[in-house]
Amino acid sequence: MSNLVVHDPVQSNDSFRRNKIVRLSFIFRRWLGRHRQREDLSDLAQCNRHLLRDIGISPEEAERAAAKWFWQG
Numbered sequence: 733m734s735n736l737v738v739h740d741p742v743q744s745n746d747s748f749r750r751n752k753i754v755r756l757s758f759i760f761r762r763w764l765g766r767h768r769q770r771e772d773l774s775d776l777a778q779c780n781r782h783l784l785r786d787i788g789i790s791p792e793e794a795e796r797a798a799a800k801w802f803w804q805g
Contacts, residue, residue, distance in 0.1 A: 767802040774798035 776783055777794035784794055 763802045770798045770800065770802070 773794050777791050777798060781791055784791055789797075
């Protein structure tokens with residue numbers, strides 16, 4: 733006797749949509765995190781240059797990194 737597997741297309745489609753939503757959520761959270769980090773880095777570059785020296789970043793490097801768009805890695 734053969735093992736016949738029948739897939740429900742509606743169930744598969746729902747699973748596919750859930751998967752896409754989870755992936756999009758992950759991407760948006762990553763972008764939000766980058767945006768916040770770059771805002772903080774920009775603040776450090778303008779106000780607390782001694783803290784930048786502590787972590788080994790020049791003010792120019794900090795400004796360059798802070799100027800990137802949130803979707804840029």
